[in-house]
Amino acid sequence: MAFVPPARHLLRARDLADSRYFEPLDVAQLAAAAGLSRAHFSREFRRAFGVTPHGYLLTRRLERAAALLRTTDNSVAEICMAVGLQSVGSFTTSFKRTYEMTPTEYREAWPPAVAAAVVPACIVRAYGRPQHRTFGEDKAETPA
Numbered sequence: 001m002a003f004v005p006p007a008r009h010l011l012r013a014r015d016l017a018d019s020r021y022f023e024p025l026d027v028a029q030l031a032a033a034a035g036l037s038r039a040h041f042s043r044e045f046r047r048a049f050g051v052t053p054h055g056y057l058l059t060r061r062l063e064r065a066a067a068l069l070r071t072t073d074n075s076v077a078e079i080c081m082a083v084g085l086q087s088v089g090s091f092t093t094s095f096k097r098t099y100e101m102t103p104t105e106y107r108e109a110w111p112p113a114v115a116a117a118v119v120p121a122c123i124v125r126a127y128g129r130p131q132h133r134t135f136g137e138d139k140a141e142t143p144a
Contacts (some may be wrong), residue, residue, distance in 0.1 A: 009034040010048050013041065014056065021060040021083040027053050069107045075105045097110060127132050 008043045013034040016024060031041035032054050061083040068079045080091040094101050 003066065007048050009036060010041075010045055013045065014049065015058045017060060021057060022082060023066060024077070024084060025057060025084075030057075055119075058094060059098070062095055065091070065095065066099065069103055070110045073112075079103070095119070107121065 013030040016033045017030060027042060028038055030045075031038045034041050034045075036044065042053055045051075045056070051058060051059070064087075065079050065083045068074060068082065069076075072079070074082070076092070077088050080086075080088050085091045085094075092102055095106070099106055101109070
């Protein structure tokens with residue numbers, strides 16, 4: 001069996017955090033994905049990536065929340081739950097610590113989400129066409 005560097009196992013755990021950030025993941029599940037004990041995993045993860053596993057997962061969740069605040073009209077509570085956090089108060093505190101403004105202030109700093117909604121030209125053309133109208137070509141001749 002070939003030697004696999006420990007960083008490869010850590011990448012598996014980091015990929016799990018990246019792809020399933022919205023689920024209730026904990027350090028034990030990430031450690032299991034890496035095939036390491038919790039304590040050893042936490043030490044190695046911090047050494048490899050410069051942040052604790054919990055800190056990394058929280059950062060992913062806050063990044064996604066910021067994107068949702070910019071691009072949707074969902075409430076702060078809905079966004080909080082959508083990114084896998086359970087408490088709006090903790091979410092607001094963590095968000096403010098990271099972005100130096102509350103989620104509501106962050107949203108107000110960006111144009112409304114409706115301004116970013118672009119309707120494709122094909123849809124505009126399809127709905128711009130006359131609907132269910134004929135110009136006389138389809139009328140059947142009535143027998144005299």
